[in-house]
Amino acid sequence: MSTTVRRLILIVLGVIAGVAAWPLIELLLTYQRVFPSYFTFSLAQGIVFGAVLGAFYGSGEGLTSKEKGKILNGALTGLATGIAGGAVGFLAGQAVLFLVIQYTFSSFRTHQLIAVPLARILGWLILGIAIGVSEGLRARSLKKSLVGAGGGAIGGILGGAAIEYLRALYPDLIYARLVGFVLFGLFIGLFYALLERRVSLGVIRVLNGSRRGKEYSFAQNRLTVGSSHRNDIVLEGYSHVAPAHATFRVKGKEVYIEKEADKLPVLVNEVPVKKTKMLKYEDVIQTGSAKFFYKTE
Amino acid sequence: MKRFIYGIMVFTLISGFLGAESLSIAQIDASSLLLSQEIDLYLSITDDDGRSVEELSLDNFSIFESADGDTYEEVPDLRDLEAKPNKVTGIHILLLIDNSGSMYDTLSGAPTETVPDMRISHAKEAIRDFIDSSFNPRDVVSLGSFNTFLTFHSEAIKDPSALEGLLNTIEEPEREKSYTELYHSLADSAEKMAGYRGRKVVVVLSDGEDYPYYTHSGEAHPVYETGVKSPEEVTREYQTEGITLYAIHFGLSKDENLGQIAVDTGGNVYDARNEAELARIYRDIKEKIENEYRLTYRAAMVPSDRTFVRVDYRRGEEEVSTARYYFTSTIFGTPADPYPVLILLLIAAAALLWVLLLLLRYRKLNADAALSVLNAGYSTKVSSMTIPLTQNKTIIGGGDRADLTISGLPSLRPEHATVVYDPKARNYTLMGDSTITVNNRRLAGTKRLSDGDVLNIEGTTIVFEAGEKQEKKK
16 A cells, blocks of 8 residues: 555544544533543543544554554554543643633633634644654654654644634534544644655555555654564565564664564665665665565655 | 632622622632632622621632523532732732823812922822832732823832832823823723733722823824723723722712722722822722632532632621632533434444445455556656556567557667566566666666566666466465
């Protein structure tokens, strides 16, 4: 699958996550009185929202690579990081909301039309950053976290704005929050994809075998290759591949291939790599029977 | 104490001065709401003589909260009642003095050239007396004067004695500046004070009524232009910023709305006829603020963008009630009412969509060996993105007879490269010149192709796919 399709799937996953989160959040809001405090209420909303988005986004990697192990693992770690990100993001956002409305309104009408929406959008922004970052944390990549933060920030602002101004324009529209949630998920996925493309130093495309056509972006600084499920690129069904065979590593603005297995070779353009080699455009890398093509986006 | 004062608005001032005692909510501090669920109410309670009521306990109060201001529910958890909290935390007072032309007349309103007889001199003296006697080290004071324009002579001075010299900077205005922009000045003062934290009070002294430049000169004001401030707007500014206004009428004429504005903001209104009365009033105001109570209670969870809080106060047969609201907006907002149960189906729909994504097959492996174009070269076109290698000889070139035509490049020969199939050995061999690369290496005559080899022909990148059949045979 090309990176474009993979990114489209991430966007679709964001939309699905927004759809799934809405009934749950609406349920929480209905039972606000049951909560003992705004702290626990905010925490619960952040946890539920973050968990749903995190689980869906987390499953994306496995979903696009068709690896069942990665789907479950990704969904669970996405759920965990989403919970953490959602809880922190929502509490911070709520605190900002409470603070901002203190200084900005001058009348209840102005407060409702300007201050609260703006403050909430700020809250959404923080929530978006937290959820975006949690996807990077799940992948243990600072670069991916930063991309996620950027995508989450933009997605948060736009999704939050959609919710707020739809509600302001159509106060009786109960679907306003749904539309906002969907846009929130969509924009996080979309801007994540756009930023990923912008910061990526290129992609590695699998040329043969069961993973043929699948592309991996260098939006993170390290991509491990091997037959083990712990790798970023899992070469299941390929011959002569070690559990940890090689690592693609970004150093500065260059991409290198590093040999990790002692006995099994790594070839670049059919020439064995001793330890590490800088890749250039259209190099063909071979680990066991698997071949990769390095190209810029 | 780090205090964030939430904007508050009166929705109904006092449901009644039912008895002679009065109660007002001077401020609502909701800064601890998220972390501790606590609200601090600053209450000013005076008896029928206007004196602060002392020695009250929590038993004197009941707190109610409401989402709509109509249906209230009692809040059971009243936690603390602290007397004189402002004595510990300090107060920020803005002393605002009328510096219009009439302040340079005598107390009886007669024109005079004798400075000590002027109202402004009496006002300055009363302020000096107030500063000397009433400030504690935690207080902060600002000084402002107004006529046609509002002037701040100092901001947030921690040593009030420094005001002594600043009072002398208030000078008689020229004729054009001697209008009384009372409402605009009050509103601008509130805006100025809004930037500060803590208990904030404006004490305005005026000897007349709002006398706007635009209304009475017929010309646009240099700052406010044709804008005229209403008493309601002034009141709202103070209420939203959590500032209390105390008003002192110092002279024979009074602004008819100033007293109500003061009362509506939780303050009071006084009449002073001479310097001694004025000094006593300043001290009285200070004492009232210092004698406020801070009532701390645990807030209820009201699903609303604003929560109304009502305080019922009882002492003996006296019963007074007052209410205000504070903002409780949450990021997701208020719930849909009633809960649309059918939306739960969306969870199943989302799960179904997710499963569909899982079932999607993105690319099917070609059954036969094939050449698949990854990227067409710059300004070139290819006749097909994938061609199956079903014949013994497949030609790639710039001519129409080629099996895979790459057009747009004059340098490309009609038969630039050939892929030959050997049925016996069941393998494919690429034949061409050194302008072709295979796996980023120049082609040296011929090259047997293996699955996933990458050919580059004049910028067009092509992948050789051995095909499903070939792969299975392996």
